[in-house]
Amino acid sequence: MDEQGEVKVKNPWHRPAFIFLAAFIILGIVIMVAISVVQNKPLPQKYKYGIVLDAGSSHTSVFIYEWPAEKENNTGMVQQKHTCNVKGKGISSYDADPDGAGKSLQDCMVEAKQIIPAHRHTETPVYLGATAGMRLLKMKDEAASEKVLTSVEHSLKTYPFSYQGARILSGQEEGAFGWITVNYLSENLNKPTGTLGALDLGGASTQITFIPQQDIESNDNSIDFRLYGNDYHLYTHSFLCYGKDQALKISMSKKLVSSHAAYKTDPIELRDPCFHPGYNTTKTVQSVFNTPCIKAVNFSSGYISHVGLGNWSQCQQSIRKVFNTSRCAYSKCSFNEVFQPSVDGQFGAFSAFFFVMNFLNLTSDSLATTKQKLATYCSTPWGKIVKNHPGTKEKYLSEYCFSGTYILTLLEDGYNFTSENWKDIHFIKKIRDSDAGWTLGYMLNLTNMIPAEAPDTPLMPYGGYVTFMILFTLFILVLLLLAYLYFRQSSRKAQKGII
Numbered sequence: 001m002d003e004q005g006e007v008k009v010k011n012p013w014h015r016p017a018f019i020f021l022a023a024f025i026i027l028g029i030v031i032m033v034a035i036s037v038v039q040n041k042p043l044p045q046k047y048k049y050g051i052v053l054d055a056g057s058s059h060t061s062v063f064i065y066e067w068p069a070e071k072e073n074n075t076g077m078v079q080q081k082h083t084c085n086v087k088g089k090g091i092s093s094y095d096a097d098p099d100g101a102g103k104s105l106q107d108c109m110v111e112a113k114q115i116i117p118a119h120r121h122t123e124t125p126v127y128l129g130a131t132a133g134m135r136l137l138k139m140k141d142e143a144a145s146e147k148v149l150t151s152v153e154h155s156l157k158t159y160p161f162s163y164q165g166a167r168i169l170s171g172q173e174e175g176a177f178g179w180i181t182v183n184y185l186s187e188n189l190n191k192p193t194g195t196l197g198a199l200d201l202g203g204a205s206t207q208i209t210f211i212p213q214q215d216i217e218s219n220d221n222s223i224d225f226r227l228y229g230n231d232y233h234l235y236t237h238s239f240l241c242y243g244k245d246q247a248l249k250i251s252m253s254k255k256l257v258s259s260h261a262a263y264k265t266d267p268i269e270l271r272d273p274c275f276h277p278g279y280n281t282t283k284t285v286q287s288v289f290n291t292p293c294i295k296a297v298n299f300s301s302g303y304i305s306h307v308g309l310g311n312w313s314q315c316q317q318s319i320r321k322v323f324n325t326s327r328c329a330y331s332k333c334s335f336n337e338v339f340q341p342s343v344d345g346q347f348g349a350f351s352a353f354f355f356v357m358n359f360l361n362l363t364s365d366s367l368a369t370t371k372q373k374l375a376t377y378c379s380t381p382w383g384k385i386v387k388n389h390p391g392t393k394e395k396y397l398s399e400y401c402f403s404g405t406y407i408l409t410l411l412e413d414g415y416n417f418t419s420e421n422w423k424d425i426h427f428i429k430k431i432r433d434s435d436a437g438w439t440l441g442y443m444l445n446l447t448n449m450i451p452a453e454a455p456d457t458p459l460m461p462y463g464g465y466v467t468f469m470i471l472f473t474l475f476i477l478v479l480l481l482l483a484y485l486y487f488r489q490s491s492r493k494a495q496k497g498i499i
């Protein structure tokens with residue numbers, strides 16, 4: 001009986017079974033915390049890559065993008081890692097030598113092979129998108145445009161990447177993907193903040209894309225997206241032939257056609273207010289008229305003596321003739337009978353908008369000051385301009401007076417920007433180290449990297465999760481300790497009571 005009584009009152013916490021149990025619980029908790037910490041630890045970043053070739057009218061650029069493999073659906077994660085400018089002109093200039101188009105891409109593609117880690121090559125998609133230069137070549141000679149596309153396709157397939165196609169983008173796609181790029185890079189897409197309109201000026205076309213305040217009256221100009229759970233209703237228009245190289249040709253051809261000298265002298269004299277005083281160069285008539293943007297005309301000579309006058313206001317008068325604003329079948333138009341709502345919000349103006357305005361140092365002045373400075377620049381003698389810019393190609397240099405005046409006229413008379421909202425135009429090249437342009441938006445779309453609905457976000461960030469787990473474990477340990485002390489005390493009391 002005595003022995004039995006003693007067994008009953010023995011402290012249960014001192015039994016080996018209980019000690020083992022407590023040790024197991026504590027060990028279990030420690031293991032659980034350790035596993036969850038290790039499991040959720042951010043792994044060393046693994047990057048994925050994508051290549052987009054921008055086959056523009058004046059040149060081709062190869063863009064390499066990279067993004068952390070685990071975060072491809074988050075906004076703003078894709079970044080431009082590298083760009084390579086293809087030597088020579090755009091692929092549309094290879095109409096007489098299609099094989100040359102494919103060959104021209106070699107150097108940049110070899111560079112891409114060196115930059116992208118070898119184990120990622122086969123999974124890296126390659127896209128080529130051609131813009132207005134190829135649209136014009138297709139209009140002029142469809143067979144030649146197909147041969148050029150076949151040539152670049154053959155060339156791109158010789159690399160170890162995953163070739164995804166080479167095609168001509170429509171003007172709407174070019175405008176819409178440019179808009180997606182600038183808003184993705186500015187991280188506007190998953191926030192309730194306003195979006196950025198996109199203004200793109202190339203050599204052969206120009207695009208305007210923004211969210212308007214009013215209805216879009218023409219179906220051709222309307223694009224709808226659902227991105228990150230938000231619906232976007234965009235206005236977009238692409239003006240073929242209104243890139244700055246084609247616009248220069250149109251403007252020169254109009255001056256030639258209206259000039260009496262053009263039909264009598266040899267060479268034809270073209271006195272041009274958009275070129276600097278003292279500028280005098282011989283060009284072929286063919287170099288101006290070799291485009292489907294202009295109707296062919298017969299002249300007395302095959303050569304033009306292009307003489308600069310350096311008169312900004314006359315230059316602007318001549319450029320205004322390129323825009324037809326006399327008729328509009330809608331409530332509002334930009335030009336050439338194209339519907340356009342009033343511009344609204346902030347705009348990013350990139351590619352040649354930036355190259356030209358940045359060269360002229362005109363990216364942050366009021367409209368009135370911009371005009372004044374440009375007038376002074378245009379009247380500067382050509383000799384002085386050449387002396388002041390020894391590193392710049394003479395062809396580019398000679399055209400900045402025309403290009404600056406064209407940009408001002410396009411924005412003010414064409415798109416209807418005013419001196420009040422001029423400050424809303426931001427001349428930009430890059431946003432967060434990636435170029436503004438259609439290429440990034442094109443890749444994001446084709447790789448489905450912008451989901452229609454917002455991706456699920458974790459309950460709490462990683463740091464918060466670890467802190468929570470540690471505090472929770474400590475809390476359980478304290479509870480166990482308290483329970484242990486409580487039971488030890490109560491079993492002692494029970495022992496004392498029996499004694």
Ligand SMILES: Nc1ccn([C@@H]2O[C@H](COP(=O)(O)OP(=O)(O)OP(=O)(O)O)[C@@H](O)[C@H]2O)c(=O)n1
Nearest residue numbers: 056057058059131132202203204205351352355
């Ligand atoms: N540093 C630079 C680079 C380019 N340009 C000019 O800018 C125009 C081309 O702009 P870009 O956006 O590269 O046009 P593309 O993409 O080639 O043409 P498009 O989009 O119409 O197909 C050309 O007139 C080119 O001479 C310039 O003035 N200064």
Ligand SMILES: [Ca+2]
Nearest residue numbers: 056131202351
């Ligand atoms: Ca372009």
